[in-house]
Amino acid sequence: MPEAAFTTPEYKLFPSPRNRHREVFLHEVFVAHPYALIDLPSFDFQGKYSLFAAHRLADGKNGQLVTFELEADARKFGEKFIPD
Template sequence: MATSTITTATYQLYPSPRNSSNTIFVHELFLPYPYALIHLPDYNLAGAATLFAACRLADQKMGQLVTFELPADLARFERLFTPD
């Protein structure tokens, strides 16, 4: 099965198969850890969130992009996330 990609002005994104939708929310965080295991339900977020493998177009840096519907969820994720 081919993976669909989404290209924005900033990133080339590869959606996680665990996403319930491929919505790119306003509040986003780029993580320069392409192999970190991120399981969003573990963070007990109040709103929706999506996870993408990402290539930052400006410098071709690979990583992951997490987008959040709510700014409080972004703050919670930043506080709790520790790379493997």
């Protein structure tokens, strides 16, 4: 059974069942496309990462939150991700 949703100061998060690492890492990228398919393994990141369906509390916007162990991976994702 997937983990239940949880709330941080900025988001209500719903973990992806495909996450290898079930934690919120320091470096975050919010993707304002809640239905975009994000194939994280295809980016070939150096560190750990995790994906969450996200509800941003500040403005009520839904999307996805990708978190990264390494800042360089967050930059790489931000530069290369193109929503479908």
